[in-house]
Amino acid sequence: MPVCFDVAVVGGGAAGLAAAITAARGGATVALCDRMPRLGKKILITGGGRCNLMNEDLSPKYYTSTDLDLVDSVLGRFGKKAIRDFFFGLGLEMISEDGRVFPATNQAVSVLRVLEIEIRRLRVAVELSFEATAIERAGPGFTIDAGPGRRIEARKIILAGGGKSYPALGSNGSGYSLAQGLGHHIIPPVPSAVPLVVNDPMCHLLQGQKWRTRAVALIDGNPVETAEGEVLFTQYGLSGTAVLDVSESLSIAHHRQGKKKIALSLDLVPFLSRDALAVEFVRRMKAKWADADLTAGLLPEKFAPLVPNFLTKGEPDANKRAIGLAEGLKDKRFSVQGTRGWNEAEFTSGGVDAREVDPGSLESKHQPGLFFAGEILDVQGRRGGYNLAWAWASGFVAGQSASEKENGVASTLSTKKWKV
Numbered sequence: 001m002p003v004c005f006d007v008a009v010v011g012g013g014a015a016g017l018a019a020a021i022t023a024a025r026g027g028a029t030v031a032l033c034d035r036m037p038r039l040g041k042k043i044l045i046t047g048g049g050r051c052n053l054m055n056e057d058l059s060p061k062y063y064t065s066t067d068l069d070l071v072d073s074v075l076g077r078f079g080k081k082a083i084r085d086f087f088f089g090l091g092l093e094m095i096s097e098d099g100r101v102f103p104a105t106n107q108a109v110s111v112l113r114v115l116e117i118e119i120r121r122l123r124v125a126v127e128l129s130f131e132a133t134a135i136e137r138a139g140p141g142f143t144i145d146a147g148p149g150r151r152i153e154a155r156k157i158i159l160a161g162g163g164k165s166y167p168a169l170g171s172n173g174s175g176y177s178l179a180q181g182l183g184h185h186i187i188p189p190v191p192s193a194v195p196l197v198v199n200d201p202m203c204h205l206l207q208g209q210k211w212r213t214r215a216v217a218l219i220d221g222n223p224v225e226t227a228e229g230e231v232l233f234t235q236y237g238l239s240g241t242a243v244l245d246v247s248e249s250l251s252i253a254h255h256r257q258g259k260k261k262i263a264l265s266l267d268l269v270p271f272l273s274r275d276a277l278a279v280e281f282v283r284r285m286k287a288k289w290a291d292a293d294l295t296a297g298l299l300p301e302k303f304a305p306l307v308p309n310f311l312t313k314g315e316p317d318a319n320k321r322a323i324g325l326a327e328g329l330k331d332k333r334f335s336v337q338g339t340r341g342w343n344e345a346e347f348t349s350g351g352v353d354a355r356e357v358d359p360g361s362l363e364s365k366h367q368p369g370l371f372f373a374g375e376i377l378d379v380q381g382r383r384g385g386y387n388l389a390w391a392w393a394s395g396f397v398a399g400q401s402a403s404e405k406e407n408g409v410a411s412t413l414s415t416k417k418w419k420v
């Protein structure tokens with residue numbers, strides 16, 4: 001007869017680690033399982049290997065969800081001070097850059113190390129290479145199965161299996177099937193913070209070029225999201241921070257809503273107004289500058305051969321030509337054909353419908369004793385530390401709620417040697 005834990009956490013990523021630590025600190029016996037051979041693989045690649053673990057300006061307004069009250073409630077219980085204190089208490093020194101919080105070591109591995117040390121200290125039972133394939137009700141609790149001879153029994157379960165992005169690091173979407181099996185509705189997941197596929201010769205010609213722009217996402221011609229930052233021209237289309245920042249609404253429109261008229265507008269000269277740019281072009285044209293020289297000193301050299309594409313052919317009036325060129329560069333439109341796939345998406349938009357989860361405890365409204373934490377829920381934050389902040393905060397709330405509800409219930413501890 002296998003041991004029965006108070007709480008079993010499925011998924012040892014950011015949210016699962018925070019949930020397991022919190023539940024164990026609350027006095028529960030805790031099992032933490034992950035389908036990968038090690039915990040927290042995704043944490044290691046976050047923030048370009050530096051782990052942007054939070055943002056100082058933490059507020060629900062930077063999130064989207066089917067239930068923003070839930071985000072409000074969770075961040076109200078475990079906000080930026082609590083996240084800081086949590087990591088500080090684990091021994092992690094942090095630094096802040098423009099509000100984005102990183103470990104002082106600038107190494108994501110430092111974040112994972114302090115979490116793993118605490119998991120060991122709390123004697124959380126860790127099961128690795130354990131892919132939960134079925135969760136079933138068993139009496140007052142649950143069984144979690146991962147193939148023949150591999151079963152965990154627990155009174156409460158926290159599902160923290162993540163979304164679908166970067167499946168090689170563990171989150172392959174199987175958490176959604178488990179949630180569905182327990183009666184939950186899944187908002188169709190789409191890749192978010194993802195490069196865009198664009199069929200425009202300009203991308204091909206400028207391949208490898210990075211440039212600071214203002215990007216505007218357009219759906220049916222209407223602006224829906226704006227971001228300033230870098231764009232990277234690639235063989236397949238557009239990437240870079242500004243593009244990733246506005247990709248969510250375009251990805252939802254394309255993949256979930258099947259919209260055809262989706263586009264990205266780039267302001268290639270964001271540091272000059274349209275009028276100032278036109279005045280400068282008039283000056284250059286009147287001084288008889290060659291077409292390919294018109295953007296010299298304004299745009300990188302790779303743009304020079306493209307200038308004629310922005311000029312109205314046969315237009316003799318320098319003012320009109322200059323205005324046309326300025327307008328073309330301030331609002332260069334790219335028709336978006338789609339997005340890159342899950343291997344390049346930093347985040348998943350969609351997941352377990354947040355309205356089916358109690359905002360105060362993160363407990364399922366369908367299955368008492370089942371809790372959710374992290375990216376598996378339909379909650380998505382802006383880039384800049386918001387998604388990890390959500391993982392820590394929701395992990396804390398789920399872990400605390402699951403262990404609170406255990407108060408007074410005796411549990412049996414195994415003598416089995418767990419891998420920690």
Ligand SMILES: Cc1cc2nc3c(=O)[nH]c(=O)nc-3n(C[C@H](O)[C@H](O)[C@H](O)COP(=O)(O)OP(=O)(O)OC[C@H]3O[C@@H](n4cnc5c(N)ncnc54)[C@H](O)[C@@H]3O)c2cc1C
Nearest residue numbers: 011013014015035047052132162170171374375385387388
């Ligand atoms: C390249 C990249 C960079 C990023 N950088 C940042 C950043 O700097 N700041 C930020 O805020 N966010 C960042 N993010 C987003 C952030 O990493 C995620 O939102 C966060 O890690 C989600 O945590 P999670 O625990 O919910 O899910 P995950 O980290 O995906 O963890 C889920 C875990 O569950 C396990 N699992 C899944 N299914 C099962 C199953 N059936 N049985 C057992 N185990 C299972 C997986 O193996 C995995 O370990 C980045 C993401 C990527 C891809």
